Amino acid sequence: MVQVRLYDTTLRDGAQQEGISFSIADKLKIVQKLDEMGIHFIEGGWPGANPKDTEFFSKAKSLNLKHSALVAFGSTRHPESKVDKDAGLQALMEAKTKTVTIVGKSWDLHVTQVLETSLANNLHIVAESVDFLKSKRLTVFFDAEHFFDGYKANPEYAIQVVKAAAQAGADCVVLCDTNGGALPSEITVAIKAVQEAVSVPLGIHVHNDGDLAVANSLAAVQAGVVQVQGTINGYGERCGNANLCSIIPALKLKLGVDCISDKQLAKLTEVSRYIAELANLAPLSQLPYVGTSAFTHKGGLHVSGIMKWEDSYQHINPDLVGNRPKVVVSELSGKGNIIYKAKELGIALPLKGREARQVVQQIKLLESHGFQYEDADASFELLLHRAQPGYKSPFELIDFMVVVERHRRPSREDESELLSEATVKVKVSDKIMHTAAEGNGPVNALDRALRKALLEFYPDLTAIELVDYKVRILEESAGTASQVRVLIESSDGQKQWRTVGSSTNIIEASWLALADSVEYFLLKRNKSRQRS
C-alpha cells in the first residue's frame, strides 16, 4: 500500500483567510487536536514574521506530541543577506523545530519581477539556503512557489529550481500551485516531468481558486507524490487551500492510500468542527464528509430510498468519518424525534405521546422566536420537565435592571469611566431577595447579581462557572433591533451543560440563558441528593 504523509498548514496558510485570527492558546489547542488525528507534520507559523508566531514556537516546545512533528516555516534567504546572517533563517532556527520548510521562487517572472534578482542568482539562493539549514541537521522541506505556473512559463527553469533544492539536500520538494489555477491534467503532466529529471521525494501544495484543489491533490498522489499539504476545512487566503477534510477520506477510502488509522479517521468530523469553533467561523454545513448536511436527506424520493436501503443515497458510511446521517424533520416525524432525543439524553421522564406532541408544538413556537435546542441540551431538558404536571422551579424571577454608564472623569477630560451594574429581585419559596452587583459588562453584572441573590439558599451555586458565551444575531438585516440568540455553556467542574435564550434585547436573551443554566444545575443537584 502506498504511504502518504499529511502536512497541515492551517496555522500558517489557513490563518491567511479573511476573518481568521488564532490566539496562541488556540494554536496550541489545534496542534494537540491534529496530533490526536495523526497528522504527520504541523506547520505552526512563520517565526520572525510576527511576534505571535515566535511566541507560539517557544510555548509549543512543552507540548508532548505523540504522532506529529511541528514545523516552522520561512523563506529562502533575502537576496541581499549572507546566508548565515539572514534574519529570517535565524528566526527559523530559533523556533527549535527538527523540521523546517522554506519557500522559494520557481516561476521565472516572479524571480525577475517580484524578487528582483537574476534567474541564476535565485538558483544560488535556493541551494545555499537549503544547504545552510541541512548543515544544522534539520529536516528541510522546500516549497517551490508557483511551480505549476512556472512550469507552464519556463519548464526548464522550474525544474532547475527543484534540482537545486534537491541537490542541496532537501528532504522533500513540495510543488505549489500558489495561485490555485491549475487543472488536474496539468498537475499530472508537470509532476511526471519533474520525476523524469530528479529523484527527490515530492509533495503537493495547492490552492482552490479553480475549485479543483482536492482533485489536484489527488491527481498528484496518483502521480506519485508522498506528501500532501492542506488545511482543515480548506481555510486559506482567497478561495482557500486544499481541504484535508476532503483529501484524507478520499485517500483512505477511495484510493486505498495509507495515511492515518481508521480510528483517527473517525475523528475527522470532530476535528473539523473543533477548529471551526476556534477559528470562530460557523462550520459550513455543506462541507464534504464533515458538514452537518453532508449526509442529510430532504427530497422525498431520497428519504423513501434510504428507508428501503441505507446506502442508496450516500457515497460512504458517515460513521467512517465520525459524521452522522440526518433526515430533515417533517411535522409528522416530530413526535418521534422528541422521544428519540429524550432517550438519547438519558432523560427518564414518563413522556407520553400526547405530552411529546405538546413539547413539539412548544419547541416549534419557541424556535420561531429564535430559540434553538440543537445546541442547548439543558434548556431542552428543562422544557420537558416544565411540561410535567406539578413541576416547580427552584426560584422565580421577579424583576431585573441593568445599567451601563460611561462618563468622563470630572478632573480629566480625556479619560472615561465605564460602569456596569445590575439589580435582581428573585423569590425562593416565600422569601424575596433583592440585590445588586457590578460586572465587567452588563451580562457579567447580571450573572453576578443573580448568583448573589440565590447564594443564601443554594450555597453550592459557587461551583458553577460560565465557560462559553455565544451571541448570534438572527436576521442581521434588521440592524440593532434584530432577534438575538444567546448560548451559554456552564460547568460545575465535572459536567458541562448548555442553555439558550432569545429576545430582541440582548440583555433579556442573556438573562433567559443564565436563568436556565442555574435552574438546570439546581434541578440536577436535587435529583442526585434525592438519590443519595
Added chain:
Amino acid sequence: MVQVRLYDTTLRDGAQQEGISFSIADKLKIVQKLDEMGIHFIEGGWPGANPKDTEFFSKAKSLNLKHSALVAFGSTRHPESKVDKDAGLQALMEAKTKTVTIVGKSWDLHVTQVLETSLANNLHIVAESVDFLKSKRLTVFFDAEHFFDGYKANPEYAIQVVKAAAQAGADCVVLCDTNGGALPSEITVAIKAVQEAVSVPLGIHVHNDGDLAVANSLAAVQAGVVQVQGTINGYGERCGNANLCSIIPALKLKLGVDCISDKQLAKLTEVSRYIAELANLAPLSQLPYVGTSAFTHKGGLHVSGIMKWEDSYQHINPDLVGNRPKVVVSELSGKGNIIYKAKELGIALPLKGREARQVVQQIKLLESHGFQYEDADASFELLLHRAQPGYKSPFELIDFMVVVERHRRPSREDESELLSEATVKVKVSDKIMHTAAEGNGPVNALDRALRKALLEFYPDLTAIELVDYKVRILEESAGTASQVRVLIESSDGQKQWRTVGSSTNIIEASWLALADSVEYFLLKRNKSRQRS
C-alpha cells in the same frame, strides 16, 4: 473549437439544499437572469410533483427568453402505470416546454431494491418513456441516475440502460453521479466505455460529496460530453451540485471550450450574487471566481508581490468574470497593504512611509484589543484620517448611559414589562446636547439617542440606516466577561460602509461602531460638499 451546452438545475436540484425555498416570483427572476448570461437550458422544476412548480411553468410561458430553453423535469413512468396514462408524464407534457428531462435508474441494485422491479422491466420502462415523449415531438434528455455507481457495480447493465434510452431516441443521455462519490479517473473510464458502446450525445450531472464535482465535470468534458449540468453557487442537497460558477470560467478560460460569450462571462459574479440574494443565503466569500474573497490579498508577501506585478498572485484577471481584487488590512499586513488599501478606497491622504508604518502599529495594537479592520473599511479610513495632524471629529462624545429593566406589572403577576432606554451627551463645536431615547433593546436605544442628539446639527443623518449588526464573542471561554467585537453595516440608500467596535462590554463595543458609522458619514458628506 469544442462546443458544450450548459444546463442549469438551480431551480430543481439546487432548491433541494437545506434552507432554500424559492417563490414562483424568485424562480421567474432567476430564469431571466440565467437567460441574460446565455445558459442554454434552464430546468424549471418538476411539474406534478408539487403545485408550485406546476404554476411556475404556466407563468413562465410568457417570459420572452433570448438564449435559453426552459426544461421541465420528471421521471420514467411508474412501474405500475401505462405509459400514456402515467400521471407524471402527463404533468410533464402539461408544462408545455419544448424540451423535457426524465430521470431513470441505471444502478442494478437501485432497480431491484428501491424501484422494486426487474432489471429487464426497468429497461422496458426507460425505452417506453423516452419513446412516448419523443412521439410528442419533444426534445428529450435522459438522466441516468447513479450511472457511475451503477457502472462500478454492473457495467454491462448500466450501459444497457444508456443504450435503451438512446435507441428510443433520447437527444442526450446525461450520466449522473447522484451520490457524488466518484473520482475524476472513474468518470473518464466510464465515459470512454459508454462511447465505445453507444454513439448518442452525452451529458454529465454530478454532486459534490467528494469535493470533486467541478473536477468530475471538467474530466467529462475532456472525455467528450457535450452537455454539463450544474447549479449556480453549487447549491444542492447534502454537499451541493457541480458549481456552474466554477465550471463555466474553467471551460472558457482554461479549456478553450465555447459555451457563452465573453460579455456573458463577465456577468458571472453578478449572477452568482443575485441568485444568492434570492435564495436568501449570504454569498460565500471564498467561492472560486465569484466570491468577494476570490481575489483578496492579506499576506504581506502577496501584497508586495501584486504591487510589483498585478498578476503575480491571481490565476485569472478578475474582470473576466466580473469580479474585482481586494486587499485587506490585518496584523499580518505590512506597510504596503495600508498604502494599497488607501489608494483603493480613494483616500487622497498624503500618507508617507513613516505615517503608514505608524498606522500599521496602531492597527496591530487595536487588533490585539479585538478590533478587526478587514471587514470594516470605514473604521479603517477613519484611522487614516485621525492619523493626519489637525483632524477634528464632527462631534465629541461626553457620556452615555443605558438602562434595561424588566419588571412585573403591579396588577398582573404573570406579565413583565421590558424597557430599554439610553441617554447620550455629545458636543458639537461648543454646544452640548444631552438627550434620551427608548429602543428595542439597549443598542437600538443608544443608536436612536445618538442620532437624536446630532440631528439638530446634521439633519441629513436621517438618511443613515443600519443594515447589518453582527456580534462576535472573542475568546468565548472567558464567559460573559469576554471581549466582544461588533461590526455594523450602514447605508445612506446609495452607499454602504462598515465599522467596528470592540470592548469587554457589548454596549461600549456597539457604541464605538455606531459612533464610527456616524462620523464616517459626516466626513464623507463634508467632502462631497467641499467638492460641489
